[in-house]
Amino acid sequence: MARIVVVGAGMGGLAAAARLAVGGHRVTVCERTQVSGGKLGVHRREGFVFDTGPSLLTMPDVYRQLFTDTGAPLEYYCDLSRVDPACWYRFADGTQLSMPGNSREVPAALDQALGDGAGQQWSSLHETTARLWHIVNDTVMQRPLQGPRDLLRHATRLRDLAAIAPWRTLRGMGSRHLHDWRLRTWLDRYATYTGSDPRRTPAVMAVAAHIEQHYGAWYVKGGLHRLAQALHERCLERGVRFHHGCEVVEVTTAGTRVDGVRLRDGSALAADVVISNADAAHLYGRLTADPRSRGAHTALRRAVPSFSGFALLMALRGRERGTPHHRVFFPRDYDAEFDALFGSHARPVTDPAIYISAPDDPALRPDNAHEAWFVLVNAPRHSPSEAAGTVDWEATGLRHSYAEHVLDVLAGRGLDVRDRLLWYETRTPADLERHHSAPGGAIYGTSSNGLRAAFLRPANRSPVPGLFLVGGSSHPGGGLPLVALSASITASLIGAC
Numbered sequence: 001m002a003r004i005v006v007v008g009a010g011m012g013g014l015a016a017a018a019r020l021a022v023g024g025h026r027v028t029v030c031e032r033t034q035v036s037g038g039k040l041g042v043h044r045r046e047g048f049v050f051d052t053g054p055s056l057l058t059m060p061d062v063y064r065q066l067f068t069d070t071g072a073p074l075e076y077y078c079d080l081s082r083v084d085p086a087c088w089y090r091f092a093d094g095t096q097l098s099m100p101g102n103s104r105e106v107p108a109a110l111d112q113a114l115g116d117g118a119g120q121q122w123s124s125l126h127e128t129t130a131r132l133w134h135i136v137n138d139t140v141m142q143r144p145l146q147g148p149r150d151l152l153r154h155a156t157r158l159r160d161l162a163a164i165a166p167w168r169t170l171r172g173m174g175s176r177h178l179h180d181w182r183l184r185t186w187l188d189r190y191a192t193y194t195g196s197d198p199r200r201t202p203a204v205m206a207v208a209a210h211i212e213q214h215y216g217a218w219y220v221k222g223g224l225h226r227l228a229q230a231l232h233e234r235c236l237e238r239g240v241r242f243h244h245g246c247e248v249v250e251v252t253t254a255g256t257r258v259d260g261v262r263l264r265d266g267s268a269l270a271a272d273v274v275i276s277n278a279d280a281a282h283l284y285g286r287l288t289a290d291p292r293s294r295g296a297h298t299a300l301r302r303a304v305p306s307f308s309g310f311a312l313l314m315a316l317r318g319r320e321r322g323t324p325h326h327r328v329f330f331p332r333d334y335d336a337e338f339d340a341l342f343g344s345h346a347r348p349v350t351d352p353a354i355y356i357s358a359p360d361d362p363a364l365r366p367d368n369a370h371e372a373w374f375v376l377v378n379a380p381r382h383s384p385s386e387a388a389g390t391v392d393w394e395a396t397g398l399r400h401s402y403a404e405h406v407l408d409v410l411a412g413r414g415l416d417v418r419d420r421l422l423w424y425e426t427r428t429p430a431d432l433e434r435h436h437s438a439p440g441g442a443i444y445g446t447s448s449n450g451l452r453a454a455f456l457r458p459a460n461r462s463p464v465p466g467l468f469l470v471g472g473s474s475h476p477g478g479g480l481p482l483v484a485l486s487a488s489i490t491a492s493l494i495g496a497c
Contacts, residue, residue: 001026002494005261005271007248007287010038011480012471013277014231015487018070021238023496028269029240030261032247032437037228038277038471039436039443040480043313043425047366050313050374051225052427055357056083056326057218058211059481063227066484070234077230079221086217088324090413091182092332098324103213110183118180125177125187129210136207141476144460144489173203185330189353192378194478195306195442197338200449211481219325222363227480251276251288257465273466273494279445280458280473281305282437292463300458304449305389306478307341308429308441310348310379312403315422319371320358329354329413337378342449346380346389348402353377354410370422377406381440382429390440393430400426445473460490468493 002025006013009031021027035041039053057063060080067074074080084101091097097113100106103126107119168176170191174184190208191198220226235242247264251274260270276283284297331337331351340349357374364372383390393399403426407418429441438445446457458474470486472478477486 002272003270004028004273004275004494005030005248005269006275006277007251007261007283008032008038008277008471009036009232009242009244010277010471010483011040011228011231012474012483012487013038013275014228014235015066015484016275016277016470016490017240018066018231018235018238019487019491020494021235021240022070023491023494025273025494025496027235027240028271029235029242030246030248030263030269031242031244032264033435034244036232036242036244037225039432040225040228041435042223042225045313045425046315048313048315048370048372049223049364050372051223051357052311052313052374054224054480055219055359055374057220057224057227057480059215060218061215062481062484066488067230067234070238072234074230077233078226080218081221083217083219083325085324086212087326087328089186090327090329091185092330093182094414095182097182097186101213101216106213114180114182118183121178121180121183125173125206126210126213128173128177129206130214132204133207133210133214136204141482141485142489144493145475168203170198170201170203170205173206174198185334188334189328189330191448192307192353194448195308195378195444196447196449197342199335199338200342202448202450205448217326219359219361221361223359223361224480248278248287251283251290251464251467253288253290253464258467271466273468275468275470275490275494276462277469277471279436279438279442279471280469281439281442281445283462283469284458285439288464288467290464290467293467296458296463300446303446304342305381305440305442306444306447308379308381308432308443309427310377310393310402310406310429311427312373312375312406313425313427314373314375314417315424316371316373316417316420317369317422318420319365319368323358323360325357325359327356327358329356329410329415341378341380342389344388346391348379348391348398348405349377350405351409352406354406354413373417375406375410379429379441381442382433383440391429393428393441399428443472444478448477460486461493 004027006029017027041052043050064074085098086101089097110118174187178184188198191201248261250262258274337349355376380391382393432441470490
């Protein structure tokens with residue numbers, strides 16, 4: 001039985017804790033906030049309830065397997081329902097597309113919305129992304145990767161390498177398969193699922209579209225945050241101990257390996273193994289001074305961080321009957337958005353893509369005469385110094401003025417809700433940094449801008465013996481399914497008693 005300390009109670013940390021507790025280890029989780037779930041958070045006010053992180057679940061079988069492996073079915077805790085349509089899109093020319101949640105229905109829906117031939121273009125892309133997913137799922141998602149040699153060893157067949165096409169970008173793949181500019185815009189959006197730029201993200205990231213359409217988009221009734229609550233409960237049932245309001249400030253070493261953690265109050269917890277669910281940049285930049293971690297720290301400093309987000313939590317009077325669960329309003333110039341996010345002169349996006357999550361769920365509203373919307377736009381990272389690629393989101397008046405600007409843009413796209421608006425609250429990149437110890441508020445750690453960044457995130461086994469990583473900033477990446485896969489990989493590296 002090993003003494004294991006998990007730093008952070010995000011979904012990756014919780015999943016690793018549950019698996020290792022079942023494996024016979026003594027597991028303690030240290031979480032600096034008062035709740036578990038990390039970015040899968042919740043905000044309540046006056047009967048309105050908002051998921052402040054992910055708003056849908058893809059690959060639900062990853063979590064079904066996690067709960068089965070650790071003792072009881074997921075459905076014992078959560079009621080999952082498939083979201084259909086998966087998303088509703090409005091393009092710059094006013095075209096509207098309701099994307100079915102069932103991939104078999106997509107071609108006909110595209111032909112109806114965009115014109116004959118659009119469905120065939122999508123089918124051509126879908127065949128390619130299905131093959132890519134088969135390769136990537138086997139060679140990347142399910143295995144630990146320590147560096148380029150591991151990646152090449154797992155994908156040595158020339159046909160596989162040609163299919164992955166590391167020289168082609170997501171934008172290039174869209175140009176190759178999709179002749180309709182609206183479909184290319186739709187595909188570009190999948191780069192944002194990793195906080196990246198479609199002009200620099202490898203084409204293989206198109207598997208995100210395949211995953212969403214093949215496995216479906218799912219919702220947890222009562223809000224996605226209930227998945228975090230369920231996993232926390234599962235950990236308690238397996239004997240995991242939690243210390244909330246407990247901030248780890250250092251991972252300590254003795255001799256050749258880690259020996260525990262030091263806390264903000266000056267106390268210490270001894271450990272044979274430490275698992276960091278903190279952002280990898282925070283771990284290597286602040287939590288460990290072990291010289292063996294310098295290479296990992298240097299690599300992260302060279303990587304391009306993901307962008308952040310600016311959110312509005314909106315309490316509205318009245319309800320729009322039959323409103324899609326998810327909506328995206330595209331801008332006229334998507335490239336201008338990515339220039340604002342990643343250019344040398346970063347700035348709040350003037351004409352952003354706007355995402356709205358508005359589940360028709362009685363548990364999220366005070367009564368049937370109101371509804372809660374979560375509105376999100378992509379945003380540059382935060383820095384008070386306004387270093388390259390960042391914005392000072394705590395500058396006087398910026399939070400309010402940009403929130404009002406987003407409402408203006410939304411109204412200009414045909415959805416003016418200000419006469420229904422009771423109140424709104426904002427979440428800026430500075431808030432994300434403060435609440436989640438994510439440098440600059442980067443949602444996904446590093447971006448996938450470039451082949452190395454896309455595939456070679458910080459490894460689950462650190463260079464320091466006994467120190468491991470889980471979560472969205474480590475391999476295999478961000479998003480609810482991937483952080484659970486990350487935990488499975490890390491637990492397998494540590495092993496059972």
